[in-house]
Each structure stands twice: as structure tokens, then as C-alpha cells.
Amino acid sequence: MKQAVFFFLLIITSNIGAYAQVDKQRHGNRFEQLGTDLRSPNVYRTASGAPGHEYWQQRADYEIEVELNDENQSISGKEKVTYYNQSPDPLDYLWIQLDQNQRDKDSETPKIASNKIHPKMNLGQLEDIIWHDMDLGLKIYSVTDANGKDIPATVNLTMMRLDLPTPLMPGEKFEFNMAWSFNSHDRTGFLATRPGYEYFEEDGNYIYTVAEWFPRMAVYSDFEGWQNKQFVGRGEFALVFGDYKVAITVPSDHMVGATGVLQNPTEVLSPKEMERWEQAKTTFDQPVVIRTQAEAEKLEKKRSSDKRTWVFHAENVRDFAWTSSRKFIWDAMAVRLENGKEVMAMSYYAKEANPLWGQYSTKVVAHTLKSYSAKTFDYPYPKAISVEASNGMEYPMICFNYGRPDKDGTYTEAIKYGMISVIIHEVGHNFFPMIVNSDERQWTWMDEGLNTFMQFMAEQEWQRDYPSRRGPAHKIVPYMKGEKHLLEPIMTNSENIIQFGANAYAKPATALNILRETIMGRELFDFAFKKYAQRWMFKHPTPDDFFRTMEDASAIDLDWFWRGWFFGTEPVDIAIQNVKWYKIDSKKPSEVKQDAKVAYEHEESYISRTRNKEDIDQTYLEADPTVGDFYNKFERFKVWPEEEKAYKDFRSQLRSEELEMLDSGLNFYEISFENLGGLVMPIIIQFHYADGTSEVETLPAQIWRMDEYKVTKVFAKDKEVVQIVLDPYRETADIDESNNYWPQKFIPSKFEMFKQGAAGRGTSSGPSPMKKEKK
Template identity: 30%
Template sequence: MKYSKSSFLLSLLLFTFCFAAISQVQEVKQDNQQLFDNFSYRQGNVYRSASGKPGPEYWQNSADYKLEATLDDKNHTVSGNVNIHYTNNSPETLDFIWLYLEQDRFTENSRGTLTTPVQGNRYNGDVEGGFELTNVSAKTKTGTSSKYLITDTRMQLWLDKPLAAKGGEVDIKMNFKFKVPVEGMDRMGRLEVKDGTIYAIAQWYPRVAVFDDVVGWNTDPYLGAGEFYCEYGNYDVKITAPADQTVVCSGVLQNPKDVLTAEQQKRWSQAEKSDKTVYIIQPDEVGKPVAHAKTSGTITWHFKMENTRDVAWASSKTFIWDAARMNLGDGKSGLAQSVYPKESAGDKAWKRSTEFTKASIEFYSKTYFTYPYQNAINVAASVGGMEYPGVSFCHYQSHDADLWDVTDHEFGHNWFPMIVGSNERRYPWMDEGFNTFINHYSTKAFNNGEFPTSTDKPKSIVRYLSFDQREGIDTYPDVAHPFNLAYTAYYKPAAGLYMLREYILGPERFDNAFKSYISTWAYKHPQPNDFFNHIENVAGEDLSWFWKGWFYGNGNIDLGISEVKPYNGNYLITVENDGQIPMPVQLQVIYTDNTTENINLPVEIWQRGNSWEHLLKTTKQVQRVVLDPDKMLPDVNPLNDTWNKL
């Protein structure tokens, strides 16, 4: 472009004017825009939209299971067979199928065993187990293949020809056998009590790994802290056990007349209509023939469950069994159940388990998303607390508040990750953290707050946030230090969601977005960005600064009041951000006449620096100013949160 002499003179004049104007500004504040920019690639595509919903071409594969298993209580083994009907809904052909063999974690040379510290941790496991597999085959329309390769806890099963995209089907079959571990990494195992053995059985069959649009095959090894990521499908399960044992399992019992006595069927029917707990097997019946439909040999229990990602079961001759109706809303009801040995009975212990289970499921069902399963069964076991669809394993010695907490937490997992199927192995905060968050509200609601909750006191985690060896929420669970994992997966993300609801967005905006996220991603596989995008789009708020600051990295919140001074007949309040995470500011002004005024400043005050002056227009005399008066922020330095008139 060619410039004339007059254009040059005009430009020089404008520059001189702008420079003179700039020179009148006392300071150019720091640009904090990097704290507010998007921190990851969050643009939508045909599979996952920018609004945080499944895209128009979203897909996921499915797996239906037919399982038969036999429990040998003399040798403590489970043997059986699995038939997996796998459907490839993806847009690409598949040369092979990856499966998980999670019982292979319990071997001497598994990666999980070899990466467990010598002194041990929660995820210790027996090393004399593992799968014995026979008759492995994969049958498609074109032929059958038996070629496979096992690497640690993964099996790669090759197909005779690539499985067609968008609807190709394969039937995978094999027989399996394993020894039930005593120490099952606090997820499963067996427990000896006075009247016999309690078997808590999970991760018990070869199952298909998830193939998705994000990483393809999800083949992260099963090491310990990282949990699970599963496809959805329908399950048909038959479990054969000694006749003197009671079996409970995810799903609906198909043959009650074959496995329950006439009296037990009558009690079951009573429980389905009762809000009070009804015994199915009474304490004085345990170990007696009256507790079982047969007195010798074996008996087969048949269960079915639809649109689920997993099933688990338990078996024992020691079980007291009780149940009560769950009122789920939308005209639905279900049956809360508990099985536990005499050692667990007691008015302050497992006698309340069904009451706790019922209350927990009913609260989440009515508050967030209708519970989709017929049963919710709490099993007393050696497991501290572990969740499966419709079944939870909780420690048999838990009682009072501890039993409520573990029961409520494990059944809360039916929403995260059983209904909303996130990847626990990579993102534990998307199930543990979300669940810990909703546990707070169910605990507040139960029995008018019978038991305490501390999630509404984010300051309780300040000590951790000041710990020099802390790790970020984004740390993989198998990498996180065991001490840190409780915070990175549970407490810190729960505190973050609490702040988001109660401090940043407000309950109405947050609840609209959170419930929409659950219903939108029910029975699907959301990624972290899907959650971020969905909350932002429904709430109508760019929260990049919050996701970046709280969920990624080790930054802290440190807001303060640096000065309050008279100014032209009013007051000038100066607030500072000495931390790494910007936050909206809530102030309470207390006047000398004991009246108060609340001030809310948006997070954008920090975009151009770490200091902000607010003009308080008032004719009253200020006595005191308090930052975050309701103490909702985990501010690591409370000493500068209050200003008092001298």
C-alpha cells in the first residue's frame, strides 16, 4: 500500500496523542489472560460436540455376556464359561479384539505385583491366582479364529478376517477358572467368619476392553489404584453353588421358585411392599436347613441384567438376608437388600444396612437420575468398600456413621461411573470426585443430618493444599502417591464441584447443568472435555480459569483484603490475589451500626492484574470487611481475609 505525505503526518499526530494519553496512566497492570484462556483443545467434532454432547456421529461398541460359573468352596475356585456377543459400531474395521483378564493381576509376575511397594499398600493382592483359559474362539460370519496373545492382564484375540465397521458382530467364547484370592486388592476376595466363608466375586470373567473415538483400544494394564472402563450390554448369568449357600448378584433373579423356600418367597413379596426392613433369612436360621431350598448337592441361581457395564456377586452359607422397597420416583420401585454374617449384626451396624441402602438410592434417584436397576444389594465382606452395578461390597465390621458413609458412597457410584460411564482407570476424579460431591447432599438429607459431612467445609483440605508433595487432580491413579490419591481423586474434585455450585454458579445454574450432563451421557463414555464443555454451555459461563486452576496443576487460592480507606466521601476497598487461581470475590461489609452489606465481584477483575480497587458507595462508617464470609473457599492464607477498623 502506498502512503501519501498527509497520511504520514496524520499517523504521527495520532501516535503523539496516544502516547500522551498513555503517559497519564499511573501503571500498566499485569496481563493475566493466560489464566483465563482455554487450556486444551476443546473444539467439537462429529463424535463429540463443542457443547459437550455426543456428536451426530457418536458411536460406541457393545458387548452382551452369557456367563456360567460354578463355585467350589472346598478348593476356593470359580470355574465357568463366557460367551460374548460383541458388536463393532465404530466407523473402522477391527483386526482383533482386546479383552481384560483382571484375575491375572493376582500372579507373582504381574505388572501390578511387581509395582507394589515391598512394604505393601491397599492394593496388595494374592499371587497364587490368575486365569486358566481353554477353548478360546472368536466366530464371525466368515470363520473362526483361536489365535490370541496374553500380555499381563490383557488378551489380544485375532479374528479370521477384519470385523466389519458399523455393525460387524463376533461371538467370543472361552472357558475360565481361577482361585478366589483372600486378598483381592480391596475389591474382591474371601473372608472367614464363624459360620463359614464369604465369597465376594468381581473382575471374575474375561471382558472386552473399550474401543472408543479418543484413544482407540483402551488397554491400560490393571495395576491397582486404577479402576475400570467397560462397554455396556446385557448380561445373562448362571451361578452354581453348594446348596447350603445363598447367592446374590447384580441383576434380577430369574428362578426364585427354584432357589428360595416357600417362606422366603413370601417374605420377599412382603419386602417388595414394605418401607421397613423385612428378613428373608433370619439370624436364627443361618446355617440351618430352613434357610435353603435344597439340603444337599448344588443349586443354580439365574440372574439377568440389561444395559449394564458389569456384574458382581457374592455367596456364603453365613448370610443373614433382609430387604425393603425402594421408591425410585417416576412410578418405579426396586428392592434394597443386605447380606451379612452374625458378626455384623447389631442395631448400630448391619441391621441398618438396608435402611441406609434404600435412603441412598432413593435420594440419588429423585435428585439426579432415576435408578435404572431392580435391585441394590449391600454385601458384608472383607472389602473396605467397592462398587459394582447394583451390588456393593462394604466392610463387615463397619457400623454407625462409617457404615452409612461407605454404603452411601458405594451406591452413589451407580451414577458415576455405572450410569455415566467415564474411564476410571485414567480419570478417577470423574467417578470418585463426583460421587464424593453428591454424597455430601445425600448425607445432609438422611435422617435430618444424622451423620456429619465435611464437603461443605473446603477449608478442611487446606492442610493438604499446603503440602509440598501434593499432586494434581489430573495425576493418574496408579502414579499418585497413596496419601495423595484420597485428595486427587476424592476430596479435591468434590470440593471443586461444591465451590462451583455454591460459590461460583449458584445452585440453580449448576444443578441444571449437572443433571443435564448426567442424562446426556447416561450409558455413554464422556471424557473430561465433554464434562467441561457441557457445564459451560448449559450454565452459560466460560469456566476455563476454574478447570485449569483447580483440576490441572497444584496452584492455590489466596485472596485477601489489603486496604480499606475513605475515598471522596465513600470507601475504597482493595483486594489482592496472591494465589495462582483467580476466583470471584464475595465481601461482607459490617458497619458501625451493626448493619451489613454483601458485595460480589466477578472473576474478571483479575484479568488485568492481581490487585483490584472497589468503590463502596455509602454514608455509613465501616467497622469490618470480611472476604468469603461463608467460608466456602479453601483459601490457603486466612490471615488476610479480614480487615478491621483500628
């Protein structure tokens, strides 16, 4: 009995002894609470991640009149801003964003970008060097108060400070007026920025995408004060919610799409277009074409010299953007959300985008609204617009997207799925950050990363096995295993990131997908994520609010996960270091003797003995049996009666549960794991058995708490294991799968003889089966 108990204790305590000898420096780092790494909770933002009972944010309402000059591609306007100080602080001055100045001749953008001369230089590279010749900045003509009195204004690159005559006290509002203009630019040229125009040489017309076009209020918040960091191109925007009344004057034959609700449709649309528009409002299955391709083509050929003003109102939005062209085809359809609310999905595109856009765009918009609403909150705005504009960028209720077929109407799979993905992504930005209004200039991942994660789910709901580029864990591996000096934590300012797309879009999207699928499970994750979205819709969340809400709503301690994935750059690389196979010594004499026989035969198996079987024709004993005795004839591994009796006596002393364990025939596999990458993660093990079956077991990440580099775990199995595989479903972004197998499995790496250059964004490249079929 003592022997059996000792054996059981030996298995149970073997790992405890190993942990007792762990060097203290090998643990206690990755599982420490974030603590002071996060802002202290207060009356504005609680420890649970929710807005506090004294949460506040500022508000700014705009009344804007703007005119587009289609002859010289300039834009001029005037605006009245009503700024509400809802903070507890008196304000001596206000900060205004002049984002158009980022493209001015005095911009810091080209000054902080390194460049050099190459043996071959293209026009774009040369123009980038001579940026200083550009005249695209915002010209401010006047800044006055409600009584027409000048307000002292100081312009500092992309920011302007208004010095108030008296402090703006809490609860007060301040009205002021501005007049301004700027020259638009070709967004398809070397200055491929978000807004601008595209010129179509064949018919001499333009498509204008007008964004970041008017002086906008900067954010004043409880956690930072004024957000007046300069705009140098990558880090996007922190903006204030408010209501907009915008009158847009354009050539009378232009079609205009914009943020907000059109207030004068009968003045700007033809009777036929009005009739189709009314039809679209009750059509839920197929888009209704309101301005057809044939109608747009007629307008392309004859320019109107008249003007027409489109008036839009938008409530509780953080920005306003618009588009205008006589080339536009316009289609729309109604979308019914889960709560029964109906909104409009619509698209604006030129004939050059057909047939691709007519078939897909508006349906993708409708799908995105439904998919995102189900996982966050019902889309609160009345419409969402997708505009084909050779780039991708988002604004409230309107976004600009690429995806143009070749001139013969054919397109590659890459263009089709690229277009669908970018529409989902940009429409999805209505939720993050247009409604859940994070500060993009500081934390790009809070909108791009969260939105890319949502995009991945919407793509998979669009088509089974959709070829998503970002989201699945294994697709982040090339970035995670890159050179250390080229990596930054996700929690890095956007202007300081080298591999921007991988860091701010792909890695956070992957992290969230891992959280949902592997760490938290879908049910807990979905509840917590929706709670975060609903808590912070139409508010200004920070990363702390997101981290805290996800834990608060799920009862899962995720500090180790945020620390590793968002504050660190270590990759995942968990390896099987060693596997030992044990069975319980049953003490049964027949089994004991059989084991002894196997051991004896192994001990006596060596090269000389093997060769002597052939080389020695006859031994002396074989020639003269009289030299043999008892030991040449006895049964070496015979079970003796006294051994059988001793075994029976041993069993009679054991309790029933001990006998059950002794006779179980269990196989014990002691597996040693090594954390080579540094990023702690759950250990997911797949056991393959001799009978052809398999099963998966998961060890929580907390198994690394006592030693963050090595851990040993014993598994009891009824069946014999023939293979062990780590991370069989590629859930953890393990950067080296070759060490995930026992016995070791060799995975060949492949190389390319020739590497094809990447195509321009939104253009076809590679083989086009559609084109071949058409020929």
C-alpha cells in the same frame, strides 16, 4: 462546581490508572479459554458437550456359567461373548481384560511399587515383598470361535489380544467362547483388593465377593481406539455395555446376591423366603427380613454337600458381580422414585454386622436411590444391593461395604457414619460410572469425584449437620496447602497421583460444591449437572464433555475455573492488603474547621508536650498574662461570614444530583486485595458496621482479569465500617484465613501433645459412648 466534579472523577478513575500500569505478564493467563486443551468437537462429540449425531459405542453380550468351590476357594467358568462392532472401523483384533492377573505372580503391581526395610516390619509388609509366590492369576484353558475353532490369543499381563481370522467390519458381530479358572484370595489380608473372600474362624465359613472375575471386553472408542492400558491396581475400569445371562453354581445352603434379576427364585429360595420376598416388593417403610439371623446361624453350623444354580439376567449393564455365603442375612424393601417407578433396595450381611446393618443398610440404599435420582435421572435398574464385606467397591446393582460393630454389638460414631457414608458412596456409583460410563482408568475423578460430591449432598439429606468428610470447601485446605512436589492436577492419571483420595475424590467434590454454592448458584448448577447426567447415561463421556455441558447449559464461562481447579495445583489465598477510608469533602465550613481542629490537635500531640503538662508547673504566660495578645486569645477554628457565603455560592452552582451526593455522608472504603495463592476465585466480603449490622458482597472472579495478583476496589457505604472479613462462610477453600480480616485478627494455631494412630478401615477406634453406656 469544577472542584466537585474533579473529586468524583478522582474516585472513578483511580483504579483505571492503576490498571493501565499493570505488567502484561501479570494477566492473560488464568482467564484464557481452554481452547486446544480440549479435544476438537466432531460428529461424535459436539462443542456443546452432547453426543454428536454420529455418536457410536460398542456392545458385548455375555452368557456365563460359573461354579464356586467352597472347599478350595477356587472359581471356574466358561463364557460366550457376542461382540458387536458398531464403530465405523474394521477391527483386525479384539482386546480382552484379564483383571484377575493383576494379582498373579507375574503382576507388574509389586514391581512398580517402591519399598524398603524398616526397623520393625509387619507380616503385610513382608508379604508385599514376596508377592511373587502368589498363584492367583486367571488360567485360560481355551479361546474358540462359534464353530469351536481355536482363536490365536496373546496374553500381555492383564490384557489379551484375540487375532481375528478376518476383519470384523462395521455393523458385524463376532461370537467366541472361553473357559477359565482362578484361585480366590483373602481380601482381608495384606492383598486387600476389591474381590476375594473373608474367612470366619469361629464357624469355619466364608463370605465371597466375586468381582473382576471373568475375561471382559475392553472399550474401543471414538476418542482413543482400544483402551488397553494395563491394570495395576488403582486405576479402575473402562467397560462395554451389554446384556448378561449368568448361571452361578454354589453350595445349596448359600445365599447369592448378584447383578441382574433372579430368573429361578422358586428353585433356590425356600417357600418361606419366597413369601417374604413377595411381601418385600410391596413394603416401602421398613425392610422385610427374607432370611433371618437365626436361619443363617443354623446354616453356619451344618455344611451342605449339595449344589444349587442361581440364574440371573441383566440388561444394559457394563459389568457383573456377585456374592455368596451361607452366613448371609438378607433383607429388602421397595423404593418408589419420583416418576412412580418402583425398585428394590436390599442388603446381605452376616450376624457379625448386626445390629448396625439390620438397622441402617437397606434404608441407606433406598435413600441414596431417591437422592441421586432427583439430581440426575430416575434409577433405571430394578434393584440395588449393599453387601457387608469389610471393604468398599461398586458394580452394577451391587456393592461391597464395610462397617462392623464390636462383638458386644456396640459401635462408635465413626463406624456408624463411616458405614452410612460408604454405602451412599458405593450405591451412588450405580449412577457414576455404572450408567454415566466414564473411563476410570484414565480419569478417576469423573466417577469418584462426581460421586463424592453427590454423596455429600445425600449425606446432608440423611441427617441435618451430618459429619461429612468431603465436600465443604474448608475441608480440602490441608491438601491444598501441602508441599508443591506432592500435588498433581485433578486431570492426572490415577497411577501417577501421590495423595489419591484427596486428589481424585475430595478436591473434585469440593470444586463441584464451590461451583454449585458460590460460582453458578444452585439453580443453574443443578440444571446443568442433570443435563450432563442425562446426556451421557449409558454412554462414554470424557472430561471435555462434562466441562462443555456445564457451560453450555448455564451460559457461564467456566474455563478459568476448570483451568485452576482441574488443570492446576495452585491454592486459594486471597488477602486484604490495605484498606483506606474516604469521605466526600462537603465544603461545609463547620465541618472543614472541625477537620482542621482534629488535624491541628494531632499535629501538636507529641511526647514532650504530654510530659510538660506535669513537669512545668507554670509557664511565663501563665505567670504574666500581659505578654499575651490577640493570637493567644482568638478562636482559631471560628467560621467566618465570608466562608459561609462562599459555601452558599458553591452549593448554588451544583445540580440536584450533585447536591444529593455531596450531602449523602457516604463512606468510601478503598480495599486492596492480593492473590497470594494463585488460584483466582470470587472475592466474598463481609462488612460489619458500627451499628452492629452486617452485609455480604461478592465480586466475581473476573475482577482478576487485568491483574491476577492484585486488585483494588472501592465500596460506598452509608454506615461506618468497623470490620471487614473475607470469605466469611468458608466458601472458597482459602488456605490462610489469618489475612482475611481488617483490622487484622490473630487466630491461634494449636498443637497436640500426642497424636493417635489411625485405625484400620471399617474398625472401631477411640472412645465409644455406646460401650460405656452398656457397661
